[in-house]
Amino acid sequence: MGELRADWRLRLRRGDANGPLCGAGVLVDQDTVLTCAHVVRRPDAVMWVEFAENRALEPVAARVAPGGWLPEGAGGEDVAVLRLDSPRPRARPAPLEPRLLSGMEVFATGYAEGFDDGMTLWGRISGASGERVQLDAATKAEVVRAGFSGAAVCTRPFEGRPARVVGLVVSWRGDMGELLPETNRLAFSYLIPVDRIAELSPTVKELSSPYAWDHRFEARLNRWFDEPADDDPVKITVVPPGSGKERSLRHLLHRADEVYHGGRSSRPDLADHALEHIDFPPGQYLTYWDWLLGARRRPVRVPVVAPGRRPATVVVDGFDDEPEPGPLVDLLARLRECGVRLLLVFRHEGGTGWTAARDALLRPALLGHADALLARLERAEFSRAVRLGVVGSGSLDTVTESADRYRAERRALDTLTDPGRQLTRLRELITALRAELRPHDRT
Known part of the structure; x- marks a missing residue:
């Protein structure tokens, strides 16, 4: 079956870490969250986002993104797109599913009063109700309630296919207008489907596209990080700007020990940080730092990976953005002598530094x-x-x-x-x- 916990299921507070619980949200990218506009209340509000099912991820403040205020009425559907104050690339985002079928079994996890750690309710997709979709529960006790607004409505997970988010819980309605679903004769839940949110938000339209992510690339890259002894010590890959492959890469860069951004990062800084991961004689820092930068002859003893450690990994993100790749190639070649593994990311095949990277880094490493x-x-x-x-x-x-x-x-x-x-x-x-x-x- 599917995973019990999900990084992308979020609990929201209003204002700060001590604010009242006010609803749920869905992480759809490393810095993008979906919830209901009525949960946020105002377009200038500050929300506090908690990763309720993964306490290793630090909570963070969030605000309405530009163009992300889509309240009920005036063409909106009670949706707010939030931007985190700082991204959370370690969190796995929700897989969005724009297809919604009548009779589909779904579930949602919300934070109703007395259930701060979450409660999960099940139901089936019923019929359309304007731009919203009715969700039928088996009993009135399983109708959503306060604390569920903004929660992800998810498909039932099956072996090999995780739960997918088909919409957001937006409201419930009872025929007698009573405060609780149980005290009405009839009560139903309502959601706004992903495909409708995509019509309102270009961000969601892009993220719900089948090309939003490159999961095969993610699997290959995760394997490269996980299996240093069996996978290539140097990899060259092309990641076109604005592609699903690029979005997937952004969520995996945190796995590298060091990331060098072509044209923006500093070679002395890279040499400094790399020496934290390799073993060299005490008191010899400047000797080896100068050698890495080509300012001193090769030491008698080449430093190696510190005992008991996995080989360090360096990702060069945007190799062909480096205006003069020669000195960078020389530094990376010396890091290779120290056992450092390299992932070289180009924006375009054959870009600046391509031949040098192939001949001086890739080919010797593979041999x-x-x-x-x-x-x-x-x-x-x-x-x-x-x-x-x-x-x-x-x-x-x-x-x-x-x-x-x-x-x-x-x-x-x-x-x-x-x-x-x-x-x-x-x-x-x-x-x-x-x-x-x-x-x-x-x-």
């Missing part, structure tokens, strides 16, 4: 990675043969037969003079080596 995988395969094959008791004077030549075959392919790569062809063959070799190693890693 070294292939050599390391070959050594692992050779050790794994020999160890397996020892365990099986097949190592003898007559079998030494065949114990590491696969590794020997791949090592011949590796030597052949050194004879290729075309960089593009060599990289293609090199990637094929690395892919094959990883496949050979998987059965050994499971034993």
